[in-house]
Amino acid sequence: MMDWILPLIREVSFTVWLGGLITIDCIETPARFRTPELTRAQIVAVGRQVFAAFNRAEVILGLLALSSTLLLILREDEARFIGSFRGRAPVVCICLMLILALAQSLKLRPRLAELSRKLDLADQDRSGPRFAEMRRLHRAYIAFDLLKIAAGLVALGFRSLAR
Numbered sequence: 001m002m003d004w005i006l007p008l009i010r011e012v013s014f015t016v017w018l019g020g021l022i023t024i025d026c027i028e029t030p031a032r033f034r035t036p037e038l039t040r041a042q043i044v045a046v047g048r049q050v051f052a053a054f055n056r057a058e059v060i061l062g063l064l065a066l067s068s069t070l071l072l073i074l075r076e077d078e079a080r081f082i083g084s085f086r087g088r089a090p091v092v093c094i095c096l097m098l099i100l101a102l103a104q105s106l107k108l109r110p111r112l113a114e115l116s117r118k119l120d121l122a123d124q125d126r127s128g129p130r131f132a133e134m135r136r137l138h139r140a141y142i143a144f145d146l147l148k149i150a151a152g153l154v155a156l157g158f159r160s161l162a163r
Contacts, residue, residue, distance in 0.1 A: 006068045013064035018152035024054055025145050048113050055105040062098035086158050093155035100144045108141045
């Protein structure tokens with residue numbers, strides 16, 4: 001009767017999630033840093049807001065993508081498909097993406113926001129230990145985003161091969 005709703009939720013939530021990741025990481029953030037009218041403090045403040053909002057959206061989109069996928073697996077046709085490696089790979093990728101998004105949202109981003117609020121990003125010496133911690137956390141955040149994008153592209157590839 002309404003067999004189209006779960007696949008629609010799965011595909012839209014996953015597509016918006018992956019597309020948002022790629023857009024923010026590869027287009028919006030680099031453009032913000034190339035905007036000469038913005039100060040370093042403004043760039044960081046805008047970034048803090050953008051990433052906080054998108055982290056919340058990622059968790060919601062990830063939960064929607066994963067739950068709709070798991071509900072679809074309960075259906076007979078999807079259950080047979082998930083028995084294959086091509087069927088399991090997208091589920092594993094979505095789980096990995098969601099775990100990474102949760103780690104960013106609950107641990108990395110709050111700590112980065114706390115550190116950046118305490119630091120004078122424009123005029124202070126950047127060789128101090130708090131800047132070193134911020135750089136380390138920022139690299140981890142970037143690595144997690146790159147892993148999510150890679151996992152999303154792998155999931156997308158396996159989904160397209162399956163059909």
